[in-house]
Amino acid sequence: MTDSTMAVPSTMGAFISLIKRDLMLSYRHRNELLNPLLFFVIVVTLFPLGVSPEKILLQTMAPGVIWVAALLAAMLSLDTLFKSDYEDGTLEQMMLSPHSNAVLVLAKITSHWLVTGVPIILLAPLLGLFMFLPGDGIITLMLTLLLGTPILSLVGAIGMALTLGLNRGGMLLSLLVLPLYIPVLIFSANAVDASMAGLAIKGQLYFLSALLVLSITLAPLAAATALKISVE
Amino acid sequence: MTDAVAGLHLKSVSCTRGYRDLFTDLDFKLCPGQVLRVEGKNGSGKTSLLRIMAGLAQPLEGEVLWQGRKIHHAESDYFQNLLFLGHRAAIKFELSPIENLCMAKSLYGSKTENGLEEALYQVGLYGFEDIPCARLSAGQKRRVALAQLFLTRAKCWILDEPYTSLDVAAVALLEKLFTQHIDDGGMLVITSHQPVTLQAGEQHRLVLPKTQLEQLV
Numbered sequence: 001m002t003d004s005t006m007a008v009p010s011t012m013g014a015f016i017s018l019i020k021r022d023l024m025l026s027y028r029h030r031n032e033l034l035n036p037l038l039f040f041v042i043v044v045t046l047f048p049l050g051v052s053p054e055k056i057l058l059q060t061m062a063p064g065v066i067w068v069a070a071l072l073a074a075m076l077s078l079d080t081l082f083k084s085d086y087e088d089g090t091l092e093q094m095m096l097s098p099h100s101n102a103v104l105v106l107a108k109i110t111s112h113w114l115v116t117g118v119p120i121i122l123l124a125p126l127l128g129l130f131m132f133l134p135g136d137g138i139i140t141l142m143l144t145l146l147l148g149t150p151i152l153s154l155v156g157a158i159g160m161a162l163t164l165g166l167n168r169g170g171m172l173l174s175l176l177v178l179p180l181y182i183p184v185l186i187f188s189a190n191a192v193d194a195s196m197a198g199l200a201i202k203g204q205l206y207f208l209s210a211l212l213v214l215s216i217t218l219a220p221l222a223a224a225t226a227l228k229i230s231v232e
Numbered sequence: 233m234t235d236a237v238a239g240l241h242l243k244s245v246s247c248t249r250g251y252r253d254l255f256t257d258l259d260f261k262l263c264p265g266q267v268l269r270v271e272g273k274n275g276s277g278k279t280s281l282l283r284i285m286a287g288l289a290q291p292l293e294g295e296v297l298w299q300g301r302k303i304h305h306a307e308s309d310y311f312q313n314l315l316f317l318g319h320r321a322a323i324k325f326e327l328s329p330i331e332n333l334c335m336a337k338s339l340y341g342s343k344t345e346n347g348l349e350e351a352l353y354q355v356g357l358y359g360f361e362d363i364p365c366a367r368l369s370a371g372q373k374r375r376v377a378l379a380q381l382f383l384t385r386a387k388c389w390i391l392d393e394p395y396t397s398l399d400v401a402a403v404a405l406l407e408k409l410f411t412q413h414i415d416d417g418g419m420l421v422i423t424s425h426q427p428v429t430l431q432a433g434e435q436h437r438l439v440l441p442k443t444q445l446e447q448l449v
Contacts, residue, residue, distance in 0.1 A: 017338035089320030097339040098311040
């Protein structure tokens with residue numbers, strides 16, 4: 001018995017190789033990844049054209065516009081999270097692994113964040129400049145995105161896992177997930193506003209960090225349970 | 233863990249699809265060294281039964297026990313000893329056979345003495361290990377999934393139509409592997425529309441929707 005349990009690779013090993021596999025898959029599907037990012041960039045760049053190129057106006061709108069675009073882009077990208085695994089049966093096999101499903105789900109969410117969240121964070125300063133955000137504002141924007149985008153991936157994973165078995169789950173997904181995204185949006189956009197006004201942003205960042213810790217702890221468990229139901 | 237409860241035990245399991253009963257009060261025990269062939273028409277619930285046995289689906293009534301414990305309480309032990317291959321090949325078409333196996337290995341573990349290349353060699357995919365699975369034929373894709381059988385230490389194999397799109401040589405190879413598995417004290421549950429000829433173990437047949445087991449050998 002001890003002999004057989006020793007040969008099973010560690011959960012950490014499975015976690016890392018699942019992340020590696022997902023990153024490799026994303027790399028071979030580069031085009032799919034580009035869509036949400038293009039959406040993010042296009043939405044933000046259209047605002048000056050559509051509203052007004054006035055500096056003051058754009059500056060006031062910038063935190064909200066960039067965050068709303070990031071949030072919608074994150075939601076668009078959720079589709080790739082479990083769908084292909086569900087369709088080709090690898091998700092089923094994942095559920096039958098002796099490792100904790102929550103850990104494997106966390107691996108999938110992590111790699112999803114690496115390929116969707118991180119590019120959004122990296123693109124944000126460029127778009128911030130576009131919208132005349134001052135230096136302080138850009139730094140805060142990146143900080144809030146750094147804390148916020150993982151929450152979007154984690155919470156989105158629960159919604160995606162719940163709607164996986166449904167044919168047209170897209171609408172339901174937004175209904176489920178958007179209300180949970182709203183606190184992130186409010187605190188993040190508010191933090192960027194406050195930093196531009198020279199006010200303290202500690203409170204908002206603490207709140208976002210708390211939300212992040214909460215969702216890292218609970219979301220993988222919830223998503224793993226939801227996946228079990230969806231696979232059935 | 234006494235021998236009396238070794239193996240997989242289905243206790244009065246029932247299953248429905250929609251409003252239709254597929255089977256009711258299915259009760260049997262699968263012990264080491266035994267083979268169960270599940271047969272029946274299309275839609276008679278073969279796959280549903282296999283998914284219930286693998287713990288992927290919940291039965292309407294009844295329970296599935298592994299070594300005397302409910303599978304949901306013995307998940308980690310059961311899943312270490314279970315190899316389930318369903319209708320879908322569960323391989324990633326974008327990845328090469330070797331990358332697919334590498335993933336499977338890190339999820340379930342494998343015999344240390346059997347390398348990934350060797351497993352691919354066994355299923356006749358030597359020389360194809362670095363080609364994306366999307367470019368392989370249907371039978372070759374199936375062989376990638378079946379290569380897992382050469383890697384696993386699992387005692388209980390649950391295979392849903394493993395012969396689909398395989399050629400005669402591959403079927404013969406699988407049967408040899410099954411025989412060896414049974415001789416080593418493994419368990420095998422298999423559905424197939426093709427005849428299965430195994431020279432090993434105690435073989436039972438279940439023809440759904442009947443719930444009586446027939447002993448063959």
